[in-house]
Amino acid sequence: MARLNAEIADKFNRLADLLEIEGANPFRVRAYRNAARTVGSMSRSMADLIAEGRDLSELPDIGDDLAEKIETIVRTGRLPLLEEVEQRTPAALSDLMKIGGLGPKRVQTLHRELGIASAEDLRRAADQGRIRGLEGFGPKLEQTILSRLAGTPGSKGKRHRLIDAEAVAEPLVAYLRETKGLKDIVVAGSYRRRRETVGDLDILVTARKGTPVMDRLAAYDQVSEVISQGTTRSTVILRSGMQVDLRVVPQVAYGAALHYFTGSKAHNIAVRKLAVDRGLKLNEYGVFRGDKRVGGRSEKEVFGSVDLPYIEPELRENNGEFEAGAKGRLPRLITLDRIRGDLHCHTTATDGRDTLEDIVEAARERGYEYVSINDHSRRVAVAHGLDTKRLLAQIRAIDRLNERLDDIVVLKSVEVDILDDGALDLPDDVLKELDFTVCAVHYRFNLSRRKQTERILRAMDNPHFNILAHPSGRLIGRREPYEVDMERIMKRAAECGCFLELNAQPDRLDMDDSACKMARDMGVKVAISTDAHRTGDLDLMRFGIGQARRGWLEPDDVINTRPLKELKRLLKRH
DNA sequence: GCCGTTTTCGGCCCGACTGTTTTCAGTCG
Numbered sequence: 282m283a284r285l286n287a288e289i290a291d292k293f294n295r296l297a298d299l300l301e302i303e304g305a306n307p308f309r310v311r312a313y314r315n316a317a318r319t320v321g322s323m324s325r326s327m328a329d330l331i332a333e334g335r336d337l338s339e340l341p342d343i344g345d346d347l348a349e350k351i352e353t354i355v356r357t358g359r360l361p362l363l364e365e366v367e368q369r370t371p372a373a374l375s376d377l378m379k380i381g382g383l384g385p386k387r388v389q390t391l392h393r394e395l396g397i398a399s400a401e402d403l404r405r406a407a408d409q410g411r412i413r414g415l416e417g418f419g420p421k422l423e424q425t426i427l428s429r430l431a432g433t434p435g436s437k438g439k440r441h442r443l444i445d446a447e448a449v450a451e452p453l454v455a456y457l458r459e460t461k462g463l464k465d466i467v468v469a470g471s472y473r474r475r476r477e478t479v480g481d482l483d484i485l486v487t488a489r490k491g492t493p494v495m496d497r498l499a500a501y502d503q504v505s506e507v508i509s510q511g512t513t514r515s516t517v518i519l520r521s522g523m524q525v526d527l528r529v530v531p532q533v534a535y536g537a538a539l540h541y542f543t544g545s546k547a548h549n550i551a552v553r554k555l556a557v558d559r560g561l562k563l564n565e566y567g568v569f570r571g572d573k574r575v576g577g578r579s580e581k582e583v584f585g586s587v588d589l590p591y592i593e594p595e596l597r598e599n600n601g602e603f604e605a606g607a608k609g610r611l612p613r614l615i616t617l618d619r620i621r622g623d624l625h626c627h628t629t630a631t632d633g634r635d636t637l638e639d640i641v642e643a644a645r646e647r648g649y650e651y652v653s654i655n656d657h658s659r660r661v662a663v664a665h666g667l668d669t670k671r672l673l674a675q676i677r678a679i680d681r682l683n684e685r686l687d688d689i690v691v692l693k694s695v696e697v698d699i700l701d702d703g704a705l706d707l708p709d710d711v712l713k714e715l716d717f718t719v720c721a722v723h724y725r726f727n728l729s730r731r732k733q734t735e736r737i738l739r740a741m742d743n744p745h746f747n748i749l750a751h752p753s754g755r756l757i758g759r760r761e762p763y764e765v766d767m768e769r770i771m772k773r774a775a776e777c778g779c780f781l782e783l784n785a786q787p788d789r790l791d792m793d794d795s796a797c798k799m800a801r802d803m804g805v806k807v808a809i810s811t812d813a814h815r816t817g818d819l820d821l822m823r824f825g826i827g828q829a830r831r832g833w834l835e836p837d838d839v840i841n842t843r844p845l846k847e848l849k850r851l852l853k854r855h
Numbered sequence: 856g857c858c859g860t861t862t863t864c865g866g867c868c869c870g871a872c873t874g875t876t877t878t879c880a881g882t883c884g
Binding site for chain 1: 856857858861866867868869870871872873874875880881882883884
């Protein structure tokens with residue numbers, strides 16, 4: 282969320298890369314990476330925590346030293362140790378580590394022996410055949426480096442939207458499922474944890490010995506390159522650019538392997554530590570006491586072996602799930618079947634592709650109890666936003682439609698713009714005709730943090746304000762969130778009975794997981810909505826649910842799990 | 856560099872695959 286936190290995390294990660302290339306203590310390197318992860322995943326800005334006088338060394342993986350370094354970065358924007366290291370070791374070397382096959386040791390050799398300090402230096406040296414003679418290198422690796430440099434830049438580390446990952450994974454799984462001798466097949470990794478973006482697909486298979494599943498993967502017509510192929514693990518790149526890791530384990534190891542390959546890495550490390558504390562060893566083949574297998578057939582057994590209840594995949598980020606599990610306080614996460622309606626849909630009246638009747642019919646087909654229509658307001662001219670007259674006409678059309686329907690209720694609403702000064706884009710006397718409003722910032726994203734916050738708070742002062750749409754304004758991979766004090770907004774929302782939207786569009790997924798968690802902690806309820814612009818978009822709800830689960834939300838935290846009567850009561854402001 | 860009913864030192868998760876070796880280091884997840 283906070284851009285400052287991302288900057289701090291980036292500095293620590295870059296420092297970790299350079300120290301690793303220099304051959305520093307690997308645990309010290311890891312300490313910087315762990316700290317980067319902690320800071321990067323915090324919903325509160327480090328600057329705010331410092332301003333409140335919080336002791337940063339209380340944060341996990343942050344000790345006295347790193348707390349001081351964070352304070353220095355917040356105060357000066359600089360990390361002196363990083364600058365010092367960059368004097369000795371070119372910063373661009375950390376980029377070379379992103380090339381497959383090159384890690385810290387080889388990058389160090391390249392720098393030391395050939396003075397290579399950039400991707401361009403590396404390409405030239407490889408072209409001239411000067412790489413193959415280096416210790417630890419050979420002709421094959423030289424060739425690999427050349428082809429990686431020529432290919433898609435930085436494909437190691439590129440992330441895909443979850444919806445794109447689904448489009449790749451589903452046909453591939455169906456194809457692999459046809460393999461003779463195959464039993465279970467599941468996509469694990471961040472895909473199973475429902476992260477908003479996925480780096481690669483981790484597919485886990487259980488099968489009889491000698492199953493030809495590895496050969497079948499290599500023969501898949503979408504494979505563009507086989508990176509490695511063994512008996513238990515293979516890696517390929519698909520034409521879509523997606524990397525796929527396929528792993529085969531025996532049935533008896535299914536739970537241990539599924540847990541291991543689901544991650545996250547930080548979660549796994551923590552579970553293994555718990556196992557070591559109990560004199561056990563945990564790996565992808567099971568839970569062992571000495572050489573004796575004592576569990577691992579199911580994930581429940583794995584957790585049970587370290588005295589934990591089952592932890593849902595979406596929670597496995599080493600971000601409080603162990604403490605909650607030990608105390609029996611894990612959330613009972615929301616599920617898709619608890620959703621009773623969609624509270625943000627567009628029609629052909631503005632920028633939707635389908636008509637009012639189409640959207641309502643699609644909602645009815647999905648078994649919803651209610652659906653709301655939320656077309657844009659006049660300010661969004663490109664979408665032909667509604668003025669008072671056209672909104673009143675839509676209200677009357679919905680009234681007429683409701684008279685004909687007996688198994689679904691259409692709620693009258695709008696996605697009204699929040700103007701620069703915090704006023705809403707339509708007059709109160711038309712807003713009061715609606716069942717509720719969804720309010721959104723669609724322009725002037727670059728206001729200062731203070732002004733953007735004031736703008737939204739002022740909008741919330743309007744008694745017709747109910748739900749803040751896509752609260753951060755971000756577009757994943759394309760547009761950063763605008764600067765805003767989310768904590769103040771949530772505090773006000775809790776006070777005045779307003780809600781925040783979790784927009785389920787795969788490009789938005791806004792709120793993000795940490796914002797959901799913050800809302801839950803602050804007692805702000807959330808509407809999970811698809812922002813549908815066509816009937817098929819109603820199915821995007823599953824992405825919103827995934828994000829909500831990552832944010833620890835339970836059915837009670839979400840307003841559109843409520844029956845209509847209760848929902849209407851909630852939408853009356855106090 | 857962090858962390859602690861194995862507390863202020865001495866640990867720090869674990870295994871597969873590749874290309875280079877001639878028994879294994881480096882990389883990766």
